[in-house]
Amino acid sequence: MRITFIGGGNMATALIAGLLRQGHAAEQISVVEHNAEARARLAADFHVNTYAQLCAEAVIADAVVLAIKPQQLKEVAQALSPLLATQLVVSIAAGVRARTLSAWLMGYANVVRSMPNTPAMIGAGVTALYALAAVQPAQRQMAQTILESAGSVLWVDDEALMDAVTAVSGSxxxxxxxxxxxxxxxxxxxxxxxxxxxxxxxxxxxxxxxxxxxxxxxxxxxxxxxxxxxxxxxxxxxxxxxxxxxxxxxxxxxxxxxxxxxxxxxxx
CATH class of the missing domain: 1.10.3730.10 (ProC C-terminal domain-like)
Known part of the structure; x- marks a missing residue:
């Protein structure tokens, strides 16, 4: 599974570290991170591929993980939209609903929303996942594999429950x-x-x-x-x-x- 992270902050770092611990190949992981210092740290610590800007090459992947602040997500989604084909898009941005992200992606529907919590940074998190109807079983498993690298996961069938998840485990x-x-x-x-x-x-x-x-x-x-x-x-x-x-x-x-x-x- 080829995975691209857009954003290389704490949560992305935790997931990358977890994936590598589980035996995922570093060369199958890419990170788009505009901050040069953070980009250099990721390359040095994990030997993953890094990109300064979002581009077509960066998102040649099976899954794209949006690990950025909610306020940045609309702009990034609009730039990402023309680069998508069949990739799974996983968002860990708090508060942004899956259907909202899909709309920002110009109707692209292979979207999973997740709500991890900060113990994920030591591999002890718990993450709730919600998938839009277009997401295939194999893609659901991809999302689960990525988030399980930082702890346990659970799926919810009603996105409204993500607000309860945020209140209980996110906070x-x-x-x-x-x-x-x-x-x-x-x-x-x-x-x-x-x-x-x-x-x-x-x-x-x-x-x-x-x-x-x-x-x-x-x-x-x-x-x-x-x-x-x-x-x-x-x-x-x-x-x-x-x-x-x-x-x-x-x-x-x-x-x-x-x-x-x-x-x-x-x-x-």
Whole structure:
């Protein structure tokens, strides 16, 4: 599979590194990146083909991955459109709907929209994918192979669900970091050193996630199991319930989904 990335930023770099780890040949990967320093780094680190500008030669590929900012996507899509024949186009630009991108590509419909998250940069991401009806099964598999190089993937059949995906997993790392911040702050206020606060918060979060991922039981059951009657955990959770923490988190994710809809509307 020949793959061309348009844009050579963090997410493209993560996907390229993941593909190479999985045994994909470097000579089958090309990157269009206008920044000379970034282009040189990609060539030196990964030995992939690099181009300073979008051109016909650069997109002789089976899949073209648009790894650029949403605000740049319309201009790039219009330049890309006359260079397309049968290539799969995969977008990782947040908020831009597949049908909008197809319109910018002058009706070209071999389009998959994806929503990765930042843990993809260490191969631990999760990405949701949505394909337009014209995308063939083999092309869906191409898209899945590319995004699986940076973590797990899931497909959604209704593009409207991508706003929920954005709110839960796209923005989700920030929620986790926010909770880690709070845990570290409390640890410091209780007299622990900064190093100890960081280690305890991070390792507790990481270990708990691993425990939940490896269990067939839901999070509520796991939480109940460590909440002894009359104990410290119960007291902490009671305080969170009194403060409406869970309701606030749920409401915040709904707000993120609403904002995702607004951004999608604005980018049409």
């Amino acid at each position: 989700g790392p920030a929620y986790v970091f926010y909770f880690i911040e709070a845990m570290q702050q409390a640890a410091l206020e209780l007299g622990l050193s900064a190093d100890a606060a960081r280690q305890l918060a991070l390792e507790t979060m990481l270990g708990s996630a691993r425990l939940a991922a490896g269990s067939s039981e839901d999070a509520a059951t796991l939480r109940a199991r460590v909440t002894s009657k009359g104990g410290t955990t119960e007291r902490a959770l009671q305080r969170m319930d009194e403060a409406g923490v869970k309701a606030a988190i749920v409401g915040a994710i709904h707000a993120a989904a609403e904002r995702s809809v607004e951004l999608g509307d604005a980018l049409q």
